[in-house]
Amino acid sequence: MNISVIGTGYVGLVSGTCFAEMGHTVRCVDIDADKVTALQNGAIPIYEPGLEVFFDRGVREGRLTFTTELAGAVETTDVVFLALPTPPAEDGSADLQYVLGVADQIGRLLADNDWGYKVLVDKSTVPVGTARRVAEAVEAHGLTAGVDFDVVSNPEFLREGAAVDDFMKPERVVVGTSSASAGEIMRRLYAPFVRSGNPVIVMDEESAEMTKYAANALLATKITFMNEIANLCDRVGADVDQVRRGIGTDSRIGPKFLYAGIGFGGSCFPKDVQALHRTAREEGYDFQILDAVLRVNDAQKHVLVPHVLEALADGAGRLDGRRIALWGLAFKPHTDDVREAPAHVLIREFVRLGAEVVAFDPEAVETTQAAFAREPLVGPGSLTYAATVYEAAQDADALVVATEWPEFRRPDMERVRRSMVQPVVFDGRNVFEPAQMVASGFTYRSIGRPTPSAPVEHAAPFADRPALASSRTARTIPSREVG
Numbered sequence: 001m002n003i004s005v006i007g008t009g010y011v012g013l014v015s016g017t018c019f020a021e022m023g024h025t026v027r028c029v030d031i032d033a034d035k036v037t038a039l040q041n042g043a044i045p046i047y048e049p050g051l052e053v054f055f056d057r058g059v060r061e062g063r064l065t066f067t068t069e070l071a072g073a074v075e076t077t078d079v080v081f082l083a084l085p086t087p088p089a090e091d092g093s094a095d096l097q098y099v100l101g102v103a104d105q106i107g108r109l110l111a112d113n114d115w116g117y118k119v120l121v122d123k124s125t126v127p128v129g130t131a132r133r134v135a136e137a138v139e140a141h142g143l144t145a146g147v148d149f150d151v152v153s154n155p156e157f158l159r160e161g162a163a164v165d166d167f168m169k170p171e172r173v174v175v176g177t178s179s180a181s182a183g184e185i186m187r188r189l190y191a192p193f194v195r196s197g198n199p200v201i202v203m204d205e206e207s208a209e210m211t212k213y214a215a216n217a218l219l220a221t222k223i224t225f226m227n228e229i230a231n232l233c234d235r236v237g238a239d240v241d242q243v244r245r246g247i248g249t250d251s252r253i254g255p256k257f258l259y260a261g262i263g264f265g266g267s268c269f270p271k272d273v274q275a276l277h278r279t280a281r282e283e284g285y286d287f288q289i290l291d292a293v294l295r296v297n298d299a300q301k302h303v304l305v306p307h308v309l310e311a312l313a314d315g316a317g318r319l320d321g322r323r324i325a326l327w328g329l330a331f332k333p334h335t336d337d338v339r340e341a342p343a344h345v346l347i348r349e350f351v352r353l354g355a356e357v358v359a360f361d362p363e364a365v366e367t368t369q370a371a372f373a374r375e376p377l378v379g380p381g382s383l384t385y386a387a388t389v390y391e392a393a394q395d396a397d398a399l400v401v402a403t404e405w406p407e408f409r410r411p412d413m414e415r416v417r418r419s420m421v422q423p424v425v426f427d428g429r430n431v432f433e434p435a436q437m438v439a440s441g442f443t444y445r446s447i448g449r450p451t452p453s454a455p456v457e458h459a460a461p462f463a464d465r466p467a468l469a470s471s472r473t474a475r476t477i478p479s480r481e482v483g
């Protein structure tokens with residue numbers, strides 16, 4: 001089948017590449033000419049495990065191409081995916097200007113040309129009623145839904161960091177359409193992805209749109225609930241990890257999304273919860289749980305700050321002259337995406353209070369630099385980047401772990417301890433075992449887990465391990481110069 005994908009971000013590029021891998025011919029369109037040139041030259045602008053192999057094969061075999069020309073792409077394809085941004089507007093609602101703008105352009109193109117029937121697919125996360133609005137934007141040019149085109153809602157459930165796997169083996173594909181012919185085209189398109197028997201669930205457009213928001217809002221609620229349990233565990237002396245195991249084995253609850261930490265971030269959960277909350281308000285419905293999720297999550301991103309201040313601040317509550325190592329910038333492991341990353345909230349706070357933050361992340365330094373160039377840090381402190389976990393920890397007064405990259409579990413912690421001014425660790429992702437950290441001489445605090453006040457018998461200190469290598473070079477950028 002011939003497909004075009006409009007928008008080559010995390011969703012568009014992964015979708016387009018995976019469709020090409022399955023044998024479809026895919027034309028990817030983006031308004032960002034630099035990005036398109038880079039893609040045409042074989043450079044993938046995002047980090048996503050497994051993407052490169054499929055990308056290279058698709059490009060080499062001519063099934064995957066990139067352009068800035070919308071018209072040519074729509075002309076030559078039967079199915080047009082809209083994988084466009086839907087960022088939060090000022091009032092928290094999803095900003096539909098990109099989706100509706102492209103729908104309008106496509107409507108004009110279809111009206112001016114005799115290109116035959118097209119299926120337009122909303123892959124962006126959009127509020128209920130958007131498929132209808134996209135259809136209206138196209139119909140405004142004199143076209144007729146069902147004859148010249150159909151609009152399908154096909155929300156995407158991939159997770160950054162596992163996007164290729166998720167796309168290639170979806171647990172389910174949701175297709176919202178009232179058109180039999182569009183439904184049949186979507187079934188054929190996805191057939192190779194669901195050979196193992198996972199369902200293509202066809203429903204009406206509105207339910208498909210709501211399904212995406214309901215899924216993200218429920219997952220965000222699950223994480224947030226667990227973070228509140230962790231906060232309470234901290235107060236009553238229970239261990240959230242044991243509680244997690246205790247409840248995660250209940251099949252009604254399930255083991256996933258029960259890990260406590262310093263809050264969720266990313267490009268989806270925060271904005272989608274906000275947008276659903278907004279939709280509810282517009283309908284005169286007070287969706288109270290969502291309001292609580294947003295408030296609790298904002299607070300959770302700061303939950304370590306009072307403890308860092310207690311350990312490091314001067315009498316005025318400031319961190320001037322203090323060096324804080326920060327491991328992890330991405331909002332979660334296996335991605336370079338830093339949108340709404342809790343690490344960034346901590347950096348802003350520490351820099352505002354005068355600290356020198358030395359950060360390490362295996363993938364998210366460039367995206368962090370870009371983010372702070374757009375919205376500069378404010379304060380007397382500074383942010384510099386280290387090439388390795390060890391370099392970040394060197395001469396630090398404390399280490400904060402903000403992302404649970406697997407490699408943060410493996411460093412030679414004895415070396416880390418020796419290199420720090422004082423061996424104080426704030427583990428925002430519960431990466432380390434409290435008893436082992438204490439046995440190894442660290443002052444340690446995590447989320448919702450008690451730390452033994454003295455070494456316990458069964459906990460062995462860290463054994464020496466080989467140093468981790470990293471290809472990145474250190475860069476030093478004082479905060480005032482960032483952006």
Ligand SMILES: NC(=O)c1ccc[n+]([C@@H]2O[C@H](COP(=O)([O-])OP(=O)(O)OC[C@H]3O[C@@H](n4cnc5c(N)ncnc54)[C@H](O)[C@@H]3O)[C@@H](O)[C@H]2O)c1
Nearest residue numbers: 007008009010011030031032083084085086124125156160
């Ligand atoms: N990122 C995720 O994990 C994820 C998962 C599921 C759903 N979604 C949803 O998918 C949508 C896209 O998300 P994303 O993370 O891929 O966004 P993104 O910001 O990474 O990418 C969007 C792309 O669209 C391009 N673009 C903007 N206007 C354009 C136009 N007029 N014509 C062509 N291209 C244009 C941008 O240049 C950018 O490359 C959003 O609605 C998001 O909520 C995202």
